[in-house]
Amino acid sequence: MRNISILGSTGSIGTQTLDVIRRHKDKFKAIGLAAFGSDRDIDLIVEQIKEFKPKIVAMYSEEGAEKLKKILAHDQIGHSPNIVLSAGLKGLIDVSTFKETDQVVTAVVGSVGLIPTLEAIKHKKDIALANKETLVCAGELVMKEIKKHDVALMPIDSEHSAIFQSLQGNRRKDLSKIIVTCSGGPFRDESIWPAEKIQEATREHALKHPTWNMGGKITIDSASLMNKGLEVIEAHHLYNVPYRQIKVVVHPESIIHSMVEYRDGSIIAQLGVHDMRLPIQYALSWPSRLVSGEYGFLDLIKTKKLTFFEPDFIRFPCLQYAYTAGELGGTMPAVMNAANEVAVVEYFLQNKIKFGDIPKAINHTMNSHGEAYKKGPALEDILKADEWAREHTRSVLDVVIADKSWKNVQ
Amino acid sequence: MRNISILGSTGSIGTQTLDVIRRHKDKFKAIGLAAFGSDRDIDLIVEQIKEFKPKIVAMYSEEGAEKLKKILAHDQIGHSPNIVLSAGLKGLIDVSTFKETDQVVTAVVGSVGLIPTLEAIKHKKDIALANKETLVCAGELVMKEIKKHDVALMPIDSEHSAIFQSLQGNRRKDLSKIIVTCSGGPFRDESIWPAEKIQEATREHALKHPTWNMGGKITIDSASLMNKGLEVIEAHHLYNVPYRQIKVVVHPESIIHSMVEYRDGSIIAQLGVHDMRLPIQYALSWPSRLVSGEYGFLDLIKTKKLTFFEPDFIRFPCLQYAYTAGELGGTMPAVMNAANEVAVVEYFLQNKIKFGDIPKAINHTMNSHGEAYKKGPALEDILKADEWAREHTRSVLDVVIADKSWKNVQ
Numbered sequence: 001m002r003n004i005s006i007l008g009s010t011g012s013i014g015t016q017t018l019d020v021i022r023r024h025k026d027k028f029k030a031i032g033l034a035a036f037g038s039d040r041d042i043d044l045i046v047e048q049i050k051e052f053k054p055k056i057v058a059m060y061s062e063e064g065a066e067k068l069k070k071i072l073a074h075d076q077i078g079h080s081p082n083i084v085l086s087a088g089l090k091g092l093i094d095v096s097t098f099k100e101t102d103q104v105v106t107a108v109v110g111s112v113g114l115i116p117t118l119e120a121i122k123h124k125k126d127i128a129l130a131n132k133e134t135l136v137c138a139g140e141l142v143m144k145e146i147k148k149h150d151v152a153l154m155p156i157d158s159e160h161s162a163i164f165q166s167l168q169g170n171r172r173k174d175l176s177k178i179i180v181t182c183s184g185g186p187f188r189d190e191s192i193w194p195a196e197k198i199q200e201a202t203r204e205h206a207l208k209h210p211t212w213n214m215g216g217k218i219t220i221d222s223a224s225l226m227n228k229g230l231e232v233i234e235a236h237h238l239y240n241v242p243y244r245q246i247k248v249v250v251h252p253e254s255i256i257h258s259m260v261e262y263r264d265g266s267i268i269a270q271l272g273v274h275d276m277r278l279p280i281q282y283a284l285s286w287p288s289r290l291v292s293g294e295y296g297f298l299d300l301i302k303t304k305k306l307t308f309f310e311p312d313f314i315r316f317p318c319l320q321y322a323y324t325a326g327e328l329g330g331t332m333p334a335v336m337n338a339a340n341e342v343a344v345v346e347y348f349l350q351n352k353i354k355f356g357d358i359p360k361a362i363n364h365t366m367n368s369h370g371e372a373y374k375k376g377p378a379l380e381d382i383l384k385a386d387e388w389a390r391e392h393t394r395s396v397l398d399v400v401i402a403d404k405s406w407k408n409v410q
Numbered sequence: 411m412r413n414i415s416i417l418g419s420t421g422s423i424g425t426q427t428l429d430v431i432r433r434h435k436d437k438f439k440a441i442g443l444a445a446f447g448s449d450r451d452i453d454l455i456v457e458q459i460k461e462f463k464p465k466i467v468a469m470y471s472e473e474g475a476e477k478l479k480k481i482l483a484h485d486q487i488g489h490s491p492n493i494v495l496s497a498g499l500k501g502l503i504d505v506s507t508f509k510e511t512d513q514v515v516t517a518v519v520g521s522v523g524l525i526p527t528l529e530a531i532k533h534k535k536d537i538a539l540a541n542k543e544t545l546v547c548a549g550e551l552v553m554k555e556i557k558k559h560d561v562a563l564m565p566i567d568s569e570h571s572a573i574f575q576s577l578q579g580n581r582r583k584d585l586s587k588i589i590v591t592c593s594g595g596p597f598r599d600e601s602i603w604p605a606e607k608i609q610e611a612t613r614e615h616a617l618k619h620p621t622w623n624m625g626g627k628i629t630i631d632s633a634s635l636m637n638k639g640l641e642v643i644e645a646h647h648l649y650n651v652p653y654r655q656i657k658v659v660v661h662p663e664s665i666i667h668s669m670v671e672y673r674d675g676s677i678i679a680q681l682g683v684h685d686m687r688l689p690i691q692y693a694l695s696w697p698s699r700l701v702s703g704e705y706g707f708l709d710l711i712k713t714k715k716l717t718f719f720e721p722d723f724i725r726f727p728c729l730q731y732a733y734t735a736g737e738l739g740g741t742m743p744a745v746m747n748a749a750n751e752v753a754v755v756e757y758f759l760q761n762k763i764k765f766g767d768i769p770k771a772i773n774h775t776m777n778s779h780g781e782a783y784k785k786g787p788a789l790e791d792i793l794k795a796d797e798w799a800r801e802h803t804r805s806v807l808d809v810v811i812a813d814k815s816w817k818n819v820q
Contacts, residue, residue: 165676165678167579168579168580169578169579169580169697170578170579170699171697171698171699174698174699249710249711256679259681261707262699263699263701263702264688264691264692264699264700264701264702264706265682265683265688265706265707265708266680266681266682266688266692266699266706267680267681267682267708267710268576268678268679268681269666269678269679269680269681270676270677270678270679271669271676271677271678271679272676272677273675278674278675278676281674282674282676285674287579287581288581289580289581289672289673289674289676290674291673292673292675295675296675296676297671297675298677300589300659300677300718301718301719301720303718304717304718304719305715305716305717305718306717307714307715307716308710308711308713308715309711309714
């Protein structure tokens with residue numbers, strides 16, 4: 001029996017992780033659950049407590065923790081009163097480092113996942129990682145701790161899971177290239193979306209993802225290819241591969257989830273349906289594989305065809321910025337990530353700026369980071385750079401909005 | 411240094427094996443060479459002796475051996491006189507069991523490869539197998555010996571190499587399906603080649619293979635899908651997988667060389683260029699991979715698209731016969747293989763019969779094998795069944811040719 005703690009149990013990855021656990025009750029136990037603490041979170045986590053009977057639960061918001069405490073005190077859920085309740089960042093850490101936990105699924109969004117994950121690693125918990133910021137912002141730091149404490153870091157992202165699967169049974173020194181596939185997003189077709197038109201694209205244009213529905217932020221990142229850029233940085237850290245050996249190939253059908261090319265020229269690829277339960281399950285069951293439901297099986301005959309294109313770094317400058325930030329390393333990836341998050345979440349998704357303003361804001365913030373840029377940063381350096389980048393991006397975009405132009409941005 | 415003996419060093423696989431050895435002289439040595447012994451073989455093997463300085467050489471034909479002996483006696487090739495010369499089936503066995511040999515590449519065509527391969531296994535030599543008959547006709551027997559003597563059997567065929575590569579790092583019990591890809595051959599497109607038209611197809615139609623040039627027999631087998639059927643039988647033996655778990659998918663681009671589906675639904679595939687040096691090199695270097703030349707690398711962007719179709723068992727009955735013969739096991743696969751070889755090589759390639767007569771001849775021979783059919787056959791049973799099937803097929807096809815019809819075939 002493997003005891004799993006889930007940071008972000010009420011989100012998309014969290015609930016799918018619980019579905020995997022539900023299907024394999026003989027193998028896995030949801031020992032710890034944590035969520036942000038909104039009213040929706042509380043409703044859902046009460047259901048989860050009833051079903052999975054975790055030993056520890058945390059709400060990130062103190063208010064949410066109070067509400068949940070009252071519900072549990074009144075024993076409204078018919079569960080043992082021995083459940084440990086915790087709150088705040090401390091609560092997330094309590095869940096991720098809980099004594100009986102074997103593996104932590106980090107499925108919270110944003111940099112809030114970083115500290116509880118690092119703490120879990122220090123407590124020798126294996127990690128199943130769905131949180132992008134952990135590796136994008138603090139990849140050097142996190143991988144050092146992973147190595148030091150000798151824990152397994154399993155990717156949950158379908159691309160990184162595919163790379164991991166394609167590396168099995170091969171020697172790292174034989175690897176010649178990682179090929180990360182990319183759907184291309186809604187602006188893929190240049191005949192419909194030439195460079196100038198992408199500049200002017202709105203929230204509504206960008207939210208039309210051709211292959212599947214995801215949350216707002218990640219859908220915009222898929223449209224700008226920033227999502228792929230973040231994955232390139234993650235792949236660099238996860239597999240210790242130089243950026244020049246990580247290639248992106250546009251593959252609109254998204255059936256091949258990624259590939260590894262070896263020095264003999266042979267390419268190993270992992271293919272599958274679009275169902276996050278598969279990489280989640282693999283991250284929990286590795287090196288075994290477990291059965292999945294009918295939903296897990298791909299029919300290549302029905303798929304019919306797979307196509308491949310070169311990514312367009314001109315129309316999608318965010319992909320280039322990610323490579324640049326990755327190559328520079330240090331605090332730069334955190335700065336790029338923060339600038340992107342602010343531009344997308346606080347401005348573009350609020351209909352305050354156009355699509356073309358996102359890369360411009362990122363570029364400006366990266367270029368302004370100069371003096372504060374730091375190699376080999378400690379955690380506090382990363383958090384400081386993140387904070388600075390957010391402020392800088394806001395100040396720049398506020399000028400752009402006021403002027404309706406970039407001409408007064410220094 | 412790994413010492414390699416090559417049975418069939420002057421053929422297509424043999425010369426490509428030597429090219430791999432030439433490119434990795436620090437890793438491999440061609441210690442033994444064997445060929446049939448035609449004048450062309452002798453010219454080529456003299457060159458090979460000069461370049462690779464093997465310690466043992468054999469010619470299958472006694473006449474060829476005599477000729478080579480004279481050339482060596484006159485020291486026309488400037489090579490050490492210590493080279494061991496041998497002839498006949500004994501010669502092939504001498505090469506395959508040569509004391510210093512670590513691995514035998516079985517690249518001769520036809521059932522002549524069977525006995526030297528079995529002898530090599532008994533002498534604890536690893537095998538790299540390009541000879542189809544070894545597993546198709548004597549799969550049960552050969553795999554028993556492989557297990558008993560604990561040697562490695564590496565496939566050279568690109569499909570089986572792809573399966574082998576896709577199985578690395580996974581547990582056999584997690585395997586759910588082997589997916590063998592198939593180019594579909596020149597008669598793939600039903601709108602151009604409906605069932606009736608395939609029946610009437612000639613040697614010239616069938617020799618137009620859409621993807622690459624191969625020898626006559628294998629090209630016809632690719633057109634009838636018998637080649638794929640033989641590969642299904644080989645995969646069954648190599649990977650100990652029931653026939654119901656081996657699927658054929660038509661994939662005209664032949665970029666994905668084959669796939670393995672696991673019980674979680676994940677599919678691992680191996681992709682690459684069409685160059686036999688790659689699976690040959692992998693068979694020699696496994697579990698490592700070695701660098702290959704520029705010829706080894708695939709550009710998926712240039713490939714552009716991969717397509718997949720269901721195989722058509724009605725238009726290509728040979729594929730069904732192979733599954734049937736495989737399921738029956740015993741002497742039946744040898745009977746089917748012999749009937750096919752006679753029908754293709756002695757009749758169809760001589761322009762004596764039409765394409766549709768090939769499956770009819772195979773079907774008739776398989777149906778007539780009834781009483782002589784044997785489960786768990788010994789080597790002599792297999793060779794006897796092979797001989798019987800050849801005679802039977804000839805007698806049937808001679809009637810068809812005389813009558814210009816199947817109506818008098820009992």
